[in-house]
Amino acid sequence: MTVDLSGKVALVTGARTGLGAAIAEALAAAGATVVASGRRQGDCTTVVERIEAAGGRARDFAIDVADLSGLPVRIEALAGQAGRLDIIINNAGVIEPMAPVGAIDPVAFDNALRTNVSGPAAIVGVAWPHLAGGGRIVNILSGAAISPLVGWAAYCASKAALLMFTRVADLEGAPRNIRCIGFAPGLVDTDMQARIRAAHINQISDVPQASLGAPQLPARAVAWLASGAGDSYAGQMVDVRNEEFKARAGL
Amino acid sequence: MKTALVTGAASGIGRAIATRLAADGFSVVIADRDGAAAKAAADSIRCRWRELDIAEEASVVSVMRSVAGEGELFAVVNNAGIHMQSLVVETRVDDWDRIHRVNARGTFLMCREAARLMAGQGHGQVVNIVTRLSFGNPFSSVYMASKNAVAALTQCLAVEMAGTGVRVNAVAPGHVGPGTGMEKAFRAKAEKLGQSWEEFEQGVLKSIPLGRWCRPEDVAGAVSWLLGPDAEFITGEVIPVTGGFQAYGVAPDAEQVRDAAARGPA
Numbered sequence: 001m002t003v004d005l006s007g008k009v010a011l012v013t014g015a016r017t018g019l020g021a022a023i024a025e026a027l028a029a030a031g032a033t034v035v036a037s038g039r040r041q042g043d044c045t046t047v048v049e050r051i052e053a054a055g056g057r058a059r060d061f062a063i064d065v066a067d068l069s070g071l072p073v074r075i076e077a078l079a080g081q082a083g084r085l086d087i088i089i090n091n092a093g094v095i096e097p098m099a100p101v102g103a104i105d106p107v108a109f110d111n112a113l114r115t116n117v118s119g120p121a122a123i124v125g126v127a128w129p130h131l132a133g134g135g136r137i138v139n140i141l142s143g144a145a146i147s148p149l150v151g152w153a154a155y156c157a158s159k160a161a162l163l164m165f166t167r168v169a170d171l172e173g174a175p176r177n178i179r180c181i182g183f184a185p186g187l188v189d190t191d192m193q194a195r196i197r198a199a200h201i202n203q204i205s206d207v208p209q210a211s212l213g214a215p216q217l218p219a220r221a222v223a224w225l226a227s228g229a230g231d232s233y234a235g236q237m238v239d240v241r242n243e244e245f246k247a248r249a250g251l
Numbered sequence: 252m253k254t255a256l257v258t259g260a261a262s263g264i265g266r267a268i269a270t271r272l273a274a275d276g277f278s279v280v281i282a283d284r285d286g287a288a289a290k291a292a293a294d295s296i297r298c299r300w301r302e303l304d305i306a307e308e309a310s311v312v313s314v315m316r317s318v319a320g321e322g323e324l325f326a327v328v329n330n331a332g333i334h335m336q337s338l339v340v341e342t343r344v345d346d347w348d349r350i351h352r353v354n355a356r357g358t359f360l361m362c363r364e365a366a367r368l369m370a371g372q373g374h375g376q377v378v379n380i381v382t383r384l385s386f387g388n389p390f391s392s393v394y395m396a397s398k399n400a401v402a403a404l405t406q407c408l409a410v411e412m413a414g415t416g417v418r419v420n421a422v423a424p425g426h427v428g429p430g431t432g433m434e435k436a437f438r439a440k441a442e443k444l445g446q447s448w449e450e451f452e453q454g455v456l457k458s459i460p461l462g463r464w465c466r467p468e469d470v471a472g473a474v475s476w477l478l479g480p481d482a483e484f485i486t487g488e489v490i491p492v493t494g495g496f497q498a499y500g501v502a503p504d505a506e507q508v509r510d511a512a513a514r515g516p517a
């Protein structure tokens with residue numbers, strides 16, 4: 001299935017490596033001008049170079065999603081410099097702290113909520129007026145948003161919160177053609193999965209690296225959702241392992 | 252082209268800074284409370300402009316966001332400020348608040364928004380214009396207190412931002428003379444002291460070893476240096492531009508010093 005995003009500007013957070021980098025490349029391959037963001041300026045230089053070498057358009061633009069005080073002016077700067085904003089992929093997130101409930105560091109817990117929920121919500125909020133011609137927001141979620149996992153209280157709680165934010169944002173945005181979709185990418189072979197294995201904390205830690213998927217498949221699914229073709233999934237979470245979804249997205 | 256925003260730049264020291272930075276090759280944004288004056292100055296220098304009231308948080312936030320939307324912001328020069336001359340015992344709290352609202356609070360707002368933006372850029376500079384005359388300077392307590400607040404803010408912010416690639420410094424002029432808001436302040440001070448302008452000016456010049464008023468261009472030169480390639484290791488500093496003026500308890504008689512120097516060794 002061909003996805004055409006030409007003329008669109010797409011922001012991908014956490015695009016330095018892993019799933020975020022693959023999403024940035026998939027969006028660029030579909031014709032979008034991609035703003036690849038990491039915490040620091042220069043984090044996404046390699047991704048941008050790969051996209052440009054493949055004939056796509058991209059730029060590196062630092063956004064620290066945990067820096068709630070700096071987010072508004074950074075997003076305004078991005079929207080102004082890019083001239084428009086059509087697609088937001090809230091991909092940046094942290095898995096830490098991985099600890100049993102009785103051993104959770106409250107500051108680390110709060111940091112997870114800030115990075116995984118408050119930051120993405122702030123990005124959407126500041127970008128909202130710039131999505132003048134409508135927009136597609138894909139929030140990267142996880143099965144952890146609806147299923148409890150031992151040792152992952154912070155991650156599960158944050159993803160559950162981001163799922164509910166997704167539902168509210170879509171409820172408010174739909175009349176303006178701003179659609180918000182939650183997407184569970186499955187178990188992908190990234191740095192985050194390596195940290196999960198090293199933590200030996202639950203059944204996800206036990207999944208061998210060989211069983212993990214490449215990030216390109218879920219990245220293509222995100223590009224398809226960003227095109228509006230998957231709007232029937234807006235306001236909810238769709239899992240990449242959903243057979244109907246895979247068929248429709250041409251995966 | 253690197254963008255530099257200068258506040259209070261429609262006239263006086265700010266305009267000299269804007270003119271110098273434009274000559275240095277910066278893409279300058281003149282920001283001033285008086286929009287028409289900002290536009291006129293910008294037309295003459297051929298640069299961008301914004302109406303900006305640093306006393307209003309909404310104005311600061313919106314101007315910084317809109318300038319950020321036009322590209323990376325290399326530098327913010329916080330020059331805008333207001334003054335008054337009055338003894339502490341005759342100062343109304345409303346006047347204290349009015350001066351601090353602009354000079355201290357307004358500069359804080361500009362610094363905060365610049366820091367928020369520049370941290371993400373991974374580089375940037377803030378230069379605050381303060382004063383070297385903030386010692387026991389009669390009639391100037393409110394102004395000097397507000398400028399000392401900015402000097403402290405400068406150093407705290409410099410340390411906070413040191414890991415981000417953003418540098419923060421201040422330029423502290425001495426007696427800035429003709430054609431500036433400072434001159435108006437000095438004229439008011441002369442009046443308070445019961446001196447004629449000539450008498451007052453003579454006293455000022457005697458205290459300056461280099462024997463003349465500080466010009467707006469002298470301040471602009473220091474800002475230009477701070478923003479240039481030779482000042483990359485400079486942060487958290489307050490750079491005096493005073494013609495050799497020092498805060499002695501009793502002002503040195505510069506004329507006598509010059510005469511002695513001219514006579515050579517005894």
